[in-house]
Amino acid sequence: xxxxxxxxxxxxxxxxxxxxxxxxxxxxxxxxxxxxxxxxxxxxxxxxxxxxxxxxxxxxxxxxxxxxxxxxxxxxxxxxxxxxxxxxxxxxxxxxxxxxxxxxxxxxxxxxxxxxxxxxxxxxxxxxxxxxxxxxxxxxxxxxxxxxxxxxxxxxxxxxxxxxxxxxxxxxxxxxxxxxxxxxxxxxxxxxxxxxxxxxxxxxxxxxxxxxxxxxxx
Amino acid sequence: xxxxxxxxxxxxxxxxxxxxxxxxxxxxxxxxxxxxxxxxxxxxxxxxxxxxxxxxxxxxxxxxxxxxxxxxxxxxxxxxxxxxxxxxxxxxxxxxxxxxxxxxxxxxxxxxxxxxxxxxxxxxxxxxxxxxxxxxxxxxxxxxxxxxxxxxxxxxxxxxxxxxxxxxxxxxxxxxxxxxxxxxxxxxxxxxxxxxxxxxxxxxxxxxxxxxxxxxxx
DNA sequence: ATTACTACGTTACGAGTAT
DNA sequence: TATACTCGTAACGTAGTAA
Numbered sequence: 001x002x003x004x005x006x007x008x009x010x011x012x013x014x015x016x017x018x019x020x021x022x023x024x025x026x027x028x029x030x031x032x033x034x035x036x037x038x039x040x041x042x043x044x045x046x047x048x049x050x051x052x053x054x055x056x057x058x059x060x061x062x063x064x065x066x067x068x069x070x071x072x073x074x075x076x077x078x079x080x081x082x083x084x085x086x087x088x089x090x091x092x093x094x095x096x097x098x099x100x101x102x103x104x105x106x107x108x109x110x111x112x113x114x115x116x117x118x119x120x121x122x123x124x125x126x127x128x129x130x131x132x133x134x135x136x137x138x139x140x141x142x143x144x145x146x147x148x149x150x151x152x153x154x155x156x157x158x159x160x161x162x163x164x165x166x167x168x169x170x171x172x173x174x175x176x177x178x179x180x181x182x183x184x185x186x187x188x189x190x191x192x193x194x195x196x197x198x199x200x201x202x203x204x205x206x207x208x209x210x211x212x213x214x215x216x217x218x
Numbered sequence: 219x220x221x222x223x224x225x226x227x228x229x230x231x232x233x234x235x236x237x238x239x240x241x242x243x244x245x246x247x248x249x250x251x252x253x254x255x256x257x258x259x260x261x262x263x264x265x266x267x268x269x270x271x272x273x274x275x276x277x278x279x280x281x282x283x284x285x286x287x288x289x290x291x292x293x294x295x296x297x298x299x300x301x302x303x304x305x306x307x308x309x310x311x312x313x314x315x316x317x318x319x320x321x322x323x324x325x326x327x328x329x330x331x332x333x334x335x336x337x338x339x340x341x342x343x344x345x346x347x348x349x350x351x352x353x354x355x356x357x358x359x360x361x362x363x364x365x366x367x368x369x370x371x372x373x374x375x376x377x378x379x380x381x382x383x384x385x386x387x388x389x390x391x392x393x394x395x396x397x398x399x400x401x402x403x404x405x406x407x408x409x410x411x412x413x414x415x416x417x418x419x420x421x422x423x424x425x426x427x428x429x430x431x432x433x434x435x436x
Numbered sequence: 437a438t439t440a441c442t443a444c445g446t447t448a449c450g451a452g453t454a455t
Numbered sequence: 456t457a458t459a460c461t462c463g464t465a466a467c468g469t470a471g472t473a474a
Contacts, residue, residue: 003221003222003224003225004221004466004467006221006224007221010298010299010302013302014298014301014302014361015360015361016360016361016362016363018302018361019361019362020364025437025438025439026438026439026440027437027438027439035468035469036468036469036470037438037439037440037469038439038440038468038469038470038471039467039468041439041440041441042440042467042468043467044439045440057439059438060437060438060439061437061438061439062438062439074299074302074303075303077299078296078299078300078302078303080228080232081228081292081295081296081299082296082300083232084228084231084232084236084292084296085292085293085296142232142233142234143232143233143234143236144234144237145234146238222448243456243457243458244457244458244459245457245458253448253449253450254449254450255450255457255458255459256449256450256451256452256458256459256460257448257449257450259458259459259460260448260449260459261448263459275458277457278456278457278458279456279457279458280457280458
């Protein structure tokens with residue numbers, strides 16, 4: 001679909017044209033989308049040829065309605081924008097990992113980055129969760145993730161990953177950390193926060209935790 | 219903003235460019251929006267001049283990020299589409315009207331239209347509610363409302379209005395009726411259903427009722 | 437009042453190419 | 456590899472106007 005069509009489809013839909021015929025002159029439509037009557041006429045012709053709208057002539061005037069295809073195309077754009085702008089939730093089951101999270105997070109190389117890039121000093125200990133239901137976590141990481149760089153401390157190498165600032169259980173501001181490399185399955189992520197989450201939220205293994213990733217352009 | 223810019227902004231945002239700089243070549247961007255490298259280059263220049271994006275050069279390559287203005291413009295489009303595609307809720311307080319609703323709805327002129335246009339035979343009696351919180355009800359009526367025509371029966375004239383098919387309290391399929399003319403204040407609407415709502419939902423005056431208008435292109 | 441054609445200036449597109 | 460010129464062609468936008 002041509003980009004040019006979008007405002008026309010939007011305006012017709014706003015008048016109810018997604019579900020029924022609406023009376024709408026080429027002049028009024030053009031004015032609504034900031035174009036001339038002539039341009040609106042041409043564009044309507046093209047949209048009709050493309051199967052995006054149907055037109056019914058009533059004497060000299062006309063009625064318009066989006067076709068299923070027209071609705072679908074507009075809805076696709078809506079869903080794409082939703083992915084960008086709406087809040088996302090991640091639900092996961094709490095389990096006890098190998099306990100190495102605590103060791104990692106207490107490393108200065110990580111602590112400094114969390115403080116600078118996300119804004120809190122992580123409690124030395126992480127919460128492992130297995131993701132149950134979520135829009136693709138890696139896609140979220142791409143959208144909202146902050147790069148946490150790997151580093152070398154002494155003779156050890158610590159891998160990097162992506163941290164998504166998020167609201168934990170509606171009460172604590174923290175982050176979901178997705179390591180670039182892990183020995184866990186890919187649906188396992190770590191939840192980091194400035195406090196001991198197990199204590200603060202009274203969590204035990206098997207509990208379900210909900211993490212919200214709000215929309216926030218930093 | 220030019221319509222032409224939308225897909226470019228969308229793609230940059232999908233890569234996380236709403237909140238941080240993302241590396242993105244003109245070739246890759248052009249490919250993503252189905253344009254040539256040259257076109258992507260020109261459009262980026264225009265969007266920059268329009269204050270929609272910032273660019274940072276890193277040697278021969280570049281990094282992109284939406285400006286606040288760029289995010290705002292895209293978000294405006296998102297909110298417009300939300301109005302069209304998301305479900306809407308109307309919350310209202312139940313009160314006892316003059317009882318004329320029952321008389322009206324039992325008129326064949328109305329009953330036939332409800333059966334044909336919405337799909338149920340209205341229980342002879344309506345529920346008056348005062349709208350507490352809602353996106354503009356009249357705007358909703360414009361989007362989703364079905365025209366109910368006025369008619370004459372005997373020596374009386376019955377006025378028309380708009381009926382919005384809706385889900386009542388999450389349990390009953392009914393409609394919100396918005397008369398074209400009324401002696402009630404404009405925030406008063408009538409809820410119609412195939413059953414006695416007061417009984418079925420155990421409602422009394424002062425109770426709050428939630429009506430959901432789902433998105434459904436008929 | 438409509439819709440839509442023609443004519444023509446402006447803008448978009450992309451192959452070729454410079455850097 | 457990049458980005459971004461030039462320039463020929465296609466598409467867009469609208470005043471004028473027919474119907």
